[in-house]
Amino acid sequence: MLEIKDLKVNYGVIQALKGISFEVNEGEVIALIGANGAGKTTTLQTISGMLTPTSGKILLHGTDISKVLGHKIVSMGLAHVPEGRRVFPGLTVLENLKMGAYTRSNKSEIADTLEKVYESFPRLKERQNQLAGTLSGGEQQMLAMGRALMSKPSIVLMDEPSMGLSPIYVDEIFNIIQSISDAGTTVLLVEQNAKKALAIADRAYVLETGNIVLSGDAKTLMNDDAIKKAYLGE
Amino acid sequence: MGFLTYLINGLSLGSVYAIIALGYTMVYGIAKMLNFAHGDVIMIGAYLVFMCTSNAGMPAIVSIVIAMGCCTILGMIIEKIAYAPLRKATNLAVLITAIGVSYFLQNMALLIFGSNPVSFTSVIPWEGLSFAGGQLKITGNALITIVVCLVIMVVLMWFVKNTKPGQAMRAVSEDRDAAVLMGINVNATISLTFAIGSGLAAIAGALLCSSYPSLTPYTGSMPGIKAFTAAVFGGIGSIPGALIGGLLLGIIEILAKAYISSQLADAIVFAVLIIVLLVKPTGILGKQIKEKV
Numbered sequence: 414m415l416e417i418k419d420l421k422v423n424y425g426v427i428q429a430l431k432g433i434s435f436e437v438n439e440g441e442v443i444a445l446i447g448a449n450g451a452g453k454t455t456t457l458q459t460i461s462g463m464l465t466p467t468s469g470k471i472l473l474h475g476t477d478i479s480k481v482l483g484h485k486i487v488s489m490g491l492a493h494v495p496e497g498r499r500v501f502p503g504l505t506v507l508e509n510l511k512m513g514a515y516t517r518s519n520k521s522e523i524a525d526t527l528e529k530v531y532e533s534f535p536r537l538k539e540r541q542n543q544l545a546g547t548l549s550g551g552e553q554q555m556l557a558m559g560r561a562l563m564s565k566p567s568i569v570l571m572d573e574p575s576m577g578l579s580p581i582y583v584d585e586i587f588n589i590i591q592s593i594s595d596a597g598t599t600v601l602l603v604e605q606n607a608k609k610a611l612a613i614a615d616r617a618y619v620l621e622t623g624n625i626v627l628s629g630d631a632k633t634l635m636n637d638d639a640i641k642k643a644y645l646g647e
Numbered sequence: 648m649g650f651l652t653y654l655i656n657g658l659s660l661g662s663v664y665a666i667i668a669l670g671y672t673m674v675y676g677i678a679k680m681l682n683f684a685h686g687d688v689i690m691i692g693a694y695l696v697f698m699c700t701s702n703a704g705m706p707a708i709v710s711i712v713i714a715m716g717c718c719t720i721l722g723m724i725i726e727k728i729a730y731a732p733l734r735k736a737t738n739l740a741v742l743i744t745a746i747g748v749s750y751f752l753q754n755m756a757l758l759i760f761g762s763n764p765v766s767f768t769s770v771i772p773w774e775g776l777s778f779a780g781g782q783l784k785i786t787g788n789a790l791i792t793i794v795v796c797l798v799i800m801v802v803l804m805w806f807v808k809n810t811k812p813g814q815a816m817r818a819v820s821e822d823r824d825a826a827v828l829m830g831i832n833v834n835a836t837i838s839l840t841f842a843i844g845s846g847l848a849a850i851a852g853a854l855l856c857s858s859y860p861s862l863t864p865y866t867g868s869m870p871g872i873k874a875f876t877a878a879v880f881g882g883i884g885s886i887p888g889a890l891i892g893g894l895l896l897g898i899i900e901i902l903a904k905a906y907i908s909s910q911l912a913d914a915i916v917f918a919v920l921i922i923v924l925l926v927k928p929t930g931i932l933g934k935q936i937k938e939k940v
Binding site: 462485488495501502512513515560564 | 815831
């Protein structure tokens, strides 16, 4: 469903992605792991149109979206939960969620999706009239995920969803990612918490300074000695 | 009775400031820039109304609609040509460009209309109301200006809260990148903001010159700066803030002129601004929500 072909991205003179290729099939959870500065966030931002690649192709459902403007990609079925959550702090929880459905127009369908999001995140319903900026970090992460789901995406990109959260929330967030996947949405997950990411992923790619150095079945990678040493702290 | 008359005149002047302040505050909130050319769009709007009424003999309301249309387009063109290419530039570059646009508009007006003041005919022919045997007079200009300002505020607040483009504006003002991820066209939203602000500037120009009828190419600059002050005063980025800031500024200015000194009035206005900013740096209604990490 999502195919990345020889993607290169520059920040000024620095080459952040040096020609990476990978694919995400329908229904999969794919983890993209790697150290700081490896190019994980750059990859996601390029896919969702926030950055423009120097060369390469990004095929979403077979259509090249590498030159499509960022705001048009959402309605093609791709949602992005950005790093640092980026909820709208001065809007209420409900307003944030409605913003997620900006590209949709059928009000009753939006209301249905909102119900489903509230089922997955009961805490958001409890706090629907609270300003998003006053939520805790974990709640904001849930809001960012719920907001992404409001566009009814076929694939969700998630950038470091567990970053800066307390251990209880980390477990909860990974449970939610699992249930998003179980509900039929494809997930491309970027994580520094490689252990947790590999545990729920089907396959994984390892990024190192702009290149994919390793890829394969998540369970296999988890037992790979090099991976264990570099990313799992064993 | 004198005090009441001053108060109403203050409210009227403040209403004009509030309408102009809207243009500053919305553009700042959404594009995160100070459009110092905004005051000069007011002047262009006033000249357009003047040409339509005095030169072409059109009715006032038609003239204002034409001026609004022209200023809306002018605002969008300014944004497209001067500001949009600088979207990722430093704030200073944008600020200097805005000052450049301001001088450009003033000099263009000088070239077309000349430097001699023209005498603007009020767009509001109504005499106004008279109370207490003629001791308290409220001019039609003052009354209509206040009403128009309140109507604009209510409509605009409704628009931002309840319509799709309004939603987009709020999202862009909160977080531009996140707005893109929601599928919002940021460039179109910024362009719309300039369109609304500039359209309102035409109304402000007509109302301002109805009360203060001497129109020159520099007519817009001082009210522009005052309205910018009003926007900061009320909390820049906030629509109700523009209203409160504008009204307060107008009242303070008129009362200072009446009771203290007309030379010192502007100094007093800016002194009050400084005091407010010292006590509450975000302005009266400005708020700063810290994002939790």
